[in-house]
Amino acid sequence: MYHASYEHCSKGLVKYKDSSGTTKTKRAPSCVNRFRYITRTAQYANRNDHENEVVEYVKSGNMPSFCTDRPDQFWEAAELHERKNGRTATSLVLALPKELSVEQRIELVEQIVQQFTEEYNFPYTVAIHNHPSEITGEDQPHLHLMYSERSVDEHDRTADQFFKRYNDKDPAKGGAQKITADVRGEGKDLVNLIRASSEVLINESLEQHAPTKIMKIKGIEVEVPNIVSCLSHADYNKKFGTELKPVPQIPKSLLHLDPNLTFDDDEKNREYQQKLAEREALIQKVQEIRDYNNMELYGHYYYAALQKQNEAKKQQQQDIERVSASDLAYRLDLITYQATADKVKQIRQLSALQDDRSINYIEAIEHKASLLNDVLIKENRKEVSALVCEIYKHDLDTIREHSSSESMSYDEKRISERLNERISTIEHILDRSTRTEQKVENTQKYDDSDNTFRP
CATH class of the missing domain: 3.30.930.30 (BirA Bifunctional Protein; domain 2)
Structure with missing residues (x-):
């Protein structure tokens, strides 16, 4: 058109x-x-x-x-x-x-x-x-x-x-x-x-x-095919089932008005301002019809771009909110004893390497998982277990992100299964420990003399 x-x-x-x-x-x-x-x-x-x-x-x-x-x-x-x-x-x-x-x-x-x-x-x-x-x-x-x-x-x-x-x-x-x-x-x-x-x-x-062009539709830049049609809006609608609206032509006498022009005569000024207002109203109408037609022609490209934009914003927010592997390793260092200091130091070094996507991250995660298991055995405490479980989950998410655009490799599947098993085991132990603590607490508060719980 x-x-x-x-x-x-x-x-x-x-x-x-x-x-x-x-x-x-x-x-x-x-x-x-x-x-x-x-x-x-x-x-x-x-x-x-x-x-x-x-x-x-x-x-x-x-x-x-x-x-x-x-x-x-x-x-x-x-x-x-x-x-x-x-x-x-x-x-x-x-x-x-x-x-x-x-x-x-x-x-x-x-x-x-x-x-x-x-x-x-x-x-x-x-x-x-x-x-x-x-x-x-x-x-x-x-x-x-x-x-x-x-x-x-x-x-x-x-x-x-x-x-x-x-x-x-x-x-x-x-x-x-x-x-x-x-x-x-x-x-x-x-x-x-x-x-x-x-x-x-x-x-x-x-x-x-x-072959393509960038159009702005509802504030979003959309890449669309760059193709022209010789058909009128009516003929195009008939052929392709669209509902395009004809765009009115703005008279040159209005289009070329100078908005800064003034006259000594008040009546002429009023008439001129009316023409300027008419011009702006027509321009706005043309813009609205063009926006409508663009949406009619390229709506599916717009929604695809909108979804992509929303996913990018969501990922950006997740990246902002998400704790890095290095931060988790640092927190582990703060709550562990001297006996596991060497292993925790290695865990921190591997976590820093893991954040660098230019290296083989799966080897870093696998080595780190073994060290974390050793720390967990020696540091059999609830707060350590909970943090190690959080680190395992973080590393599992990292593997999923790396393989989101294609199927997992053999090594990625193997280490993912191992991490899932360890996460399940730790969560089971933590859950059982929590129930035991609650039972002990309830027993301590129970008074046999009057069959009531003490405050």
Whole structure:
């Protein structure tokens, strides 16, 4: 759903409908002015319709011999010599992907130009303009292509002769042949053909240079496929079952208002402020519809990114709250006796190595488990047993984290089973010890003289 507009320049008047639906006539666009506008020459040399606009590329080609190096003369001759009400140029404006570099856009544009002009050797002028969006400030590169439907052949013609009627019996004596959409069998389908063929070329370029893009949806940056569609919102909905909403166009008269402009007349100021308020309301509406459409198109990518973000936050919080292996070993050092000091020292050294994921952590955990078992035998105390059990559980979690993205290795499974057995044994002993203590405490408080518990 990229922007693409198509119109003709001609000599004479053209019909159009105003905002009320009334059919009116106006002077047709001039191919000379169109050429000057897209190349930024003559009266447009110092004019920018948008702030910070850049003309990235200009090129003309397939020009007849009378103006090989002067494309301006070709379009002036078309305006002068083409018959009355005759079509002087076909004009195409096409949005280009902002994710491509300038060089990649030029490469794409040359392919588009070749597709529309090469087969019939149509004279053309093409330009790439780029300016920041009035709404988001993002780049808005776009192609301006204008070409004549008079085919340049092997015959040399003067400017005057080139635009005369074609002589099919003796082409050298007539003008250049005009190969219109009707002649090519495209007729009213030409607009759709232009959009469809451009879609193919754009998507091929994106697949090669920028297959994905980053979009911000509900405050989250989401990576999505970078694909354009030539379909209208209605046609896209019909084909893919979506519910996209059409995005309204904001009139240039409102879009280009200067918010800092003031007038001496209070009434003018009030009117101007009303227009600014209308402009902001329209911009907000456009943003809301764009956000809705992005969610409609990329919702499943958004929810996947949201889940990933939440998991990352959860892991980060766990990392903050979780005690390190070194901290647990230090606590063990504080509550053990001198008799096990050497073993606890080794446990602390192995715990520090275990936190370094560049080494074989499983060997450190396995060696540490043996040392902890020795400490547990010599230090048969409840507080030591509880802390050793906590260290075993920490090491078991470490193994699970290391193997979360793939199946466990043989060594990881072996040491995990051993740790689980020791955790189960220690918890059973601690539980039995706790029940014994409670029984003793209750017995001490019982008074046989009156069958009651003493406070």
